Amino acid sequence: MSKKNPEYDFKWCPGCGDFGVRRSIESAMINRLEETGLPMENNVVVAGIGCSGNLVHLLEGAQPYGFHGIHGRTLPVAMGVKMARPELNVLVVAGDGDFLSIGGEHIAPQAARNLNICAVIMDNGVYGLTKGQSSPTTKLGEITSSTPYGKMEAEADPLELYLTMGVSFIAAGFSGKPRELTQLITQGMNHEGFAMVHVQSPCTTYNDTFEMLKGNPKKGIEPLIWDVPEDHDKSDKMAAYALLQRRGLPLGVIYEDADRPSLDARMEEMRGRARQRTMQETLDSYEL
Amino acid sequence: MEMKDFVVRFAGEGGQGVVTSAEGMAQAATQVGYHALTYATFPSQILGGPTWTQARISDSPILSPGDDVDVLVAFNREAYDNHVDEVREKGVIIYNSNDFELEGDPRSFGLPIEELAKSTGNTRAANMVVIGALAHLVNMPQTYLDEFVQKRFSRGRPGDEEIIRSNIQAMGLGRSHTAESGLSVGDLAPPRMPDYKQIMIKGNDALSLGARAAGVEFYVGYPISPATTILLWMEHNLIGEGKFAYQVSSEIESITGILGAGFAGKKAMTATAGPGFSLMSEGLGLAWMAEIPLVVVDVQRGGPATGLPTKTEQSDLLACMYPAHGDVKMPIIAVGTVEEAFYGAIKAFNWAERYQGPVILMTEMSLAERVQNIPKPDLSQIEVEERQVYQGKNGYHRYHGSEVSPMPLPGSPGAYVANGSEHDEMGDTTHLASRHIQMTERRFGKLKLLEEDEFEADNTQESIALMTWGGSKGSALEAYNQLRQRDVPVAWYYTMFLNPLPPRLLEELRKKELVIVPELNYQGQFSGILRSQGVKAESITQYTGLPFKVRDLVQKITEMTKTRRKETVGA
Structure with a gap:
């Protein structure tokens, strides 16, 4: 929206990973539009608070609906939208601080419900918008503006966390590979259930991990990222755990359980079983 | 002496049928043409713990639970000790002589409740023994009560006749046993059956029913006394085509869930009590800021913090009016009777849709659990307001102007960002002073739409x-x-x-x-x-x-x- 709007003055820093994520989300939504014939207005992007949440204002071209609400609460808002209107395509965009720290309590219940949405998490290992404090994915011992003597907690492992909480689709992406990321987001949106696409999206200002992720042969830096092997059985939870034990960061679909019914499906099934009474019948049941 | 009304209090352990006795008495009385109102307090535990419920029975509509107790039914010794001081001088105390013996109180007599019920062959007729005893104390003609039992248990089932027989016998035993005591509290004026249709309903059910009449489509909530019964009502009555009710993981999920549903076009509601309401603060501020219609019910209990979970208080008014940080002032409807709980809920939805924002519907513990006979609402007389929805093709700005404006809904043209940050007309974040002035005035100005004439x-x-x-x-x-x-x-x-x-x-x-x-x-x-x-x-x-x-x-x-x-x- 922002292109037409001089009032909106927020900008990502040059080189920010979130640019790549935005492009991937735009492409995935346009592909979906072409595939389904449904209008762009059929998409709702629920955004968290932080650099990444501003993505909802920075999308270019045809505009989806957006919801830019409260820090940490993207998932239950998305739940309300999706439960109310299952025909909508609901996307969550949030950062590691919003999603894993203040919003961490909402992941397990949505995984248990198998809420039929796709959440794209932009992980930069730092709180960017508040200028460089430590986040759940900041490394142990790291010095940041809020950890002058080093971070005291262990670094969270989001992918393992999602797996343990029972998320039914888990993919890992990198903002520097937008074409692949588009594919993962498309797969996540098509998944009938709770899809997590966890993206490494480096912060060039406070935690620039580009080189570390991609590697640099000249400096002798081995890349951290590697592609999930083609023979990985993504329906096998133990194989997914095994994959996550290997050094570095796998990119691709880590785990997918395509058989579990989504919350929408369960709601429909329950509607079929629940007692149906009109307002008048309900009122009459109280008559003396 | 003819009495216009009397108050009977049932006191004992949780799980002894204290509540069912009071509600049974109220049911019986209203069926024969009296008016009834119950008042209850519960222990914060599942079984056991002292509990009591009272019913006020009158020949005309009742306003309050009643100051004094005319008859105390004490199911155990502790109940007698705790409540005897509230029995008025000329009152009577019935004690359960199957549980304890009492000497030296001339106003009391022992009623072997379970034993008498057992002798009818129906141990579940214990309530009827007590109702029979009460009927004698206030000189209520037995024919009324026999009719009530006939009506209530004629359900076309094979056991009906036997149940009717044992219940009538149980009432007779209660009555004759009481007659032997020689005690009485007076003659209750004969019933005057109202010439209008009535319903017998609990405050929280009336509120839920009102919400349903107003067209509620989406309800999520989290269990908390004394609001839980609204969640349960919705789960039993709201699951259907285009509607749903669901228990979520916290009050933060409740408020943000209905924010999502309200944004998506549904009439959405949640209900909670003090501690849950506190957790909803931030969400309520967002609803105000992003202009999202929704209804939050606060069933007040004693506060602050966990406070008095099962007692009544009206101490959440400031919290309800100013729940959030920043410049907000929530519309508030506070219901005062069971009947108002029904109509207040309808009004709360109408307000939310009319001004496109959050509305707080306040009630309280003493009303939530109050069972009362009220005139049956006529659904054809109820006015339900719907949201002004944007119907155009495009090029529309959701937050345009200084007044309420049509709301675009996802799936249709008019895409915007519902934004909790200060925003411009299309919902993008802004820091311009002129915008903050315009939008603040817009949000407060909309309250004018809620100014009612009647009082x-x-x-x-x-x-x-x-x-x-x-x-x-x-x-x-x-x-x-x-x-x-x-x-x-x-x-x-x-x-x-x-x-x-x-x-x-x-x-x-x-x-x-x-x-x-x-x-x-x-x-x-x-x-x-x-x-x-x-x-x-x-x-x-x-x-x-x-x-x-x-x-x-x-x-x-x-x-x-x-x-x-x-x-x-x-x-």
């Missing part, structure tokens, strides 16, 4: 007025009626609409020398709000966890009117 007013020429709020209405109105009989010069005003107040009402209140506000909190929250709006208001406060007694209000109001008149004369 209760009586004897308005007096310069001293009585104006309570919420669940204290019944006791205050009963006190007012007594004051009028004694020619105490006082006017009556009342409204469910606490914010915004009906403008004509506010105008009248400002002209009064004194507005007396009975309310169940320490600070005098409503009188403080009235004073801030230029009304000379003073509270009568009480913070016992119990409702006002009519007697206390009559005494205090009389004193306040006398003092004020002396001051006026002295000046």
Whole structure:
């Protein structure tokens, strides 16, 4: 929206990973539009608070609906939208601080419900918008503006966390590979259930991990990222755990359980079983 | 002596059938043409713990639970010890002689409740033994009660006849056993069957039913006393085509869930009590800021923090009116009776849709659990308002202008960002002073749409007025009626609409020398709000966890009117 709007003055820093994520989300939504014939207005992007949440204002071209609400609460808002209107395509965009720290309590219940949405998490290992404090994915011992003597907690492992909480689709992406990321987001949106696409999206200002992720042969830096092997059985939870034990960061679909019914499906099934009474019948049941 | 009404209190352990006895008595009485109102407090535990419920039975509509107990039914010794002081001088105490023996109280007699029930061959007829005993004490003709039993248990099932026989026998045993005691509390006036249809309903059910009548489509909630029964009602009555009700993981999920549903176009609601309401603060601010219609019910209990979970209080008014940080002031409807719970819920939805924002519907513990017979609502007379929805093709800005504007819904043209940050017309974040001024004024200006005309007013020429709020209405109105009989010069005003107040009402209140506000909190929250709006208001406060007694209000109001008149004369 922002292109037409001089009032909106927020900008990502040059080189920010979130640019790549935005492009991937735009492409995935346009592909979906072409595939389904449904209008762009059929998409709702629920955004968290932080650099990444501003993505909802920075999308270019045809505009989806957006919801830019409260820090940490993207998932239950998305739940309300999706439960109310299952025909909508609901996307969550949030950062590691919003999603894993203040919003961490909402992941397990949505995984248990198998809420039929796709959440794209932009992980930069730092709180960017508040200028460089430590986040759940900041490394142990790291010095940041809020950890002058080093971070005291262990670094969270989001992918393992999602797996343990029972998320039914888990993919890992990198903002520097937008074409692949588009594919993962498309797969996540098509998944009938709770899809997590966890993206490494480096912060060039406070935690620039580009080189570390991609590697640099000249400096002798081995890349951290590697592609999930083609023979990985993504329906096998133990194989997914095994994959996550290997050094570095796998990119691709880590785990997918395509058989579990989504919350929408369960709601429909329950509607079929629940007692149906009109307002008048309900009122009459109280008559003396 | 003919009595217009009587109060019976059932006291014992949780799980002894204390509540079912009171509600059974109320059911029986209303079936034969009396009016009934129950009042209950529960222990915060599943089984055991002292609990009591009382029913007030009258030949005319009832306003309050009643000050004094005419008959105490004590299921155990502890119940007798705890409640005997509240039995009026000429009252009677029935004690369960299957549980304990009592000597030296001439007002009491033992009733072997379970034993008598057992002798009929139906141990579940224990309630009927007690109802029979009560009927004798107030000289209620047995034919009424026999009819009630016939009607209630004629369900076309094979065992009906036997159940009817044993229940009638149980009532007869209770009656004859009581007759032997020689005790009585008087003759209850004969019932006058109302000439209109009635329903018998609990406050929280009436509120839920009202929400349903208003078209609620989406409900999520989290269990918390005394609001849980609304969640349960919705789960039993709202799951269907385009509708759903669901228990979520926290009150934060509740408020954000209905934010999502309200944004997506549904009439959405949640209900909670104090602690849950506190967790909803941030979400309520967002609903105000992003202009999303929704209804939040606060069933007040004693606070702060966990407070008194099973007692009544009216101490959340300030929290409900100003729940969030920043410049907000929530529309508030506070219901005062079971009937108002039904109509107030409808109004709350109408308000939310009309001004496109959050509405707080306040009720309280004493109303939530109150069972009462009320006139059956006529659904054809109910006005339901719908949201103004954007129907155009595109190029529309959701937050355009300084007034309420059509709301685009996902799936249709008009895409925007519902934004909790200050925003421009299309919902993008902005920091411009001119925008913050425009949008702040827009949000407050919309409250004008909620200014209602109607309010209760009586004897308005007096310069001293009585104006309570919420669940204290019944006791205050009963006190007012007594004051009028004694020619105490006082006017009556009342409204469910606490914010915004009906403008004509506010105008009248400002002209009064004194507005007396009975309310169940320490600070005098409503009188403080009235004073801030230029009304000379003073509270009568009480913070016992119990409702006002009519007697206390009559005494205090009389004193306040006398003092004020002396001051006026002295000046």
